[in-house]
Each structure stands twice: as structure tokens, then as C-alpha cells.
Amino acid sequence: MSHDxxxxxxxxxxxxxPGERAIWKxxxxxxxxxxxxxxxxxxxxxxxxxAQGTDCSPKGDGAGFVRILDERTLAxxxxxxxxxxxxxxxxxxxxxxxxLFLIPxxxxxxxxxxxxxxxxxxxLLVQFEVNGKLPKTVIVVTIDAAYFHxxxxxxxxxxxxxxxxxxxxxxxxxxxxxxxxSGGHFDGETYDRDLQKNTLAxxx
Numbered sequence: 001m002s003h004d005x006x007x008x009x010x011x012x013x014x015x016x017x018p019g020e021r022a023i024w025k026x027x028x029x030x031x032x033x034x035x036x037x038x039x040x041x042x043x044x045x046x047x048x049x050x051a052q053g054t055d056c057s058p059k060g061d062g063a064g065f066v067r068i069l070d071e072r073t074l075a076x077x078x079x080x081x082x083x084x085x086x087x088x089x090x091x092x093x094x095x096x097x098x099x100l101f102l103i104p105x106x107x108x109x110x111x112x113x114x115x116x117x118x119x120x121x122x123x124l125l126v127q128f129e130v131n132g133k134l135p136k137t138v139i140v141v142t143i144d145a146a147y148f149h150x151x152x153x154x155x156x157x158x159x160x161x162x163x164x165x166x167x168x169x170x171x172x173x174x175x176x177x178x179x180x181x182s183g184g185h186f187d188g189e190t191y192d193r194d195l196q197k198n199t200l201a202x203x204x
Contacts, residue, residue: 026147029071034146037110039064041101048097050090057087067127072143074112077128077135080202088137091116097141105160107151114143133204
């Protein structure tokens with residue numbers, strides 16, 4: 001006998017109906033409270049879907065780096081990375097995206113679902129200039145739904161609790177992981193030695 005849940009009816013039987021507050025907090029735009037969360041957030045997770053599957057990528061910068069163009073439109077710069085451009089490839093083929101905004105020290109999170117496009121509009125790029133450098137593209141998101149999540153997940157995970165932090169050296173270093181993935185050919189020691197300097201140099 002299968003124990004998998006395979007229908008919406010089964011799910012609704014298991015979980016019951018959503019509470020009234022879970023319904024009214026979903027909006028098709030950013031009200032002033034939701035805008036405050038976007039302006040305070042220095043970190044967002046961007047999820048997309050495409051022909052090759054799904055992708056979920058972290059995006060971070062100074063608080064408010066995701067710009068509110070209007071109550072139904074957001075814009076975020078695509079800063080330098082590894083050039084896999086998985087999310088951008090997905091957006092070209094399928095505009096559906098989701099954003100999850102996190103704010104250090106705050107338990108509540110904000111989730112936005114919408115449709116994205118990739119822009120190279122010079123007037124838009126220049127709005128995201130840092131240290132004389134422009135992003136190559138800006139992702140513009142038209143909002144379909146926005147709603148905030150309560151703090152339960154963050155509280156359970158102790159995400160912002162300093163006592164729950166672990167020393168970085170208890171995990172494999174970035175260089176060690178690259179070395180293992182390369183079959184031992186990569187110079188992980190040199191990579192680790194120069195990592196902080198190279199990271200700071202390549203932020204923008």
C-alpha cells in the first residue's frame with residue numbers, strides 16, 4: 001500500500017482549511033507594510049522554473065537593493081557570479097518566479113510570486129550602479145501575489161540565534177570542496193588562502 005499523498009483532496013483532509021488570516025494576507029500588490037519589508041531586506045532567494053528544471057538562487061546586497069518601481073513591480077540587479085545564469089536561462093523560457101525576502105534578526109519573511117523579464121535598459125541599469133560598475137542585467141518582476149509568513153520557521157531553525165551558529169572550520173572549506181569535485185587536481189589550498197580577498201574584489 002502506498003503512503004504517498006497524491007491528490008489535493010488528500011491534502012485538504014490532512015491539513016484542513018486555511019485560517020482567515022492566511023487568506024487575507026495575500027495581496028496582488030505591495031501595500032505599505034510589505035514595501036517596508038522589501039526596503040529593509042538585504043537578502044532574497046529567487047526561484048524559477050524552466051525546461052531544464054527548477055532553480056533557487058541567493059541574491060544579496062545592501063538593504064533595499066531590490067527596488068520598488070511601483071506597488072506591483074520590483075527590480076533586482078544581477079551581480080557578478082559564476083556565469084551559470086541558471087535563473088536567467090529559466091526566465092527567458094518561462095517568466096514565473098518566486099522571491100523570498102529575509103531580514104537579519106526578523107522572524108517574519110515576505111514571499112512574492114510573479115512574472116519576470118530581463119532588462120538591459122541603460123536607464124534602469126544605472127540605478128544599480130555601485131563603485132562605478134553596472135550590473136549586466138536587471139530582473140524586473142511583475143507581482144501576482146505577495147504575502148508574509150509568520151516567524152515559526154525562523155524560530156524553529158534558530159536562524160538568527162548567535163548560539164546556534166557553528167564555526168566555519170567544522171565544514172569543508174570552499175577550496176577543499178572544489179579540490180574534491182575536480183578529482184584532486186584543483187589547488188584548494190591557494191584558493192582558500194586568497195578567498196576573502198578575491199570575494200571582496202569580485203562583489204561588483
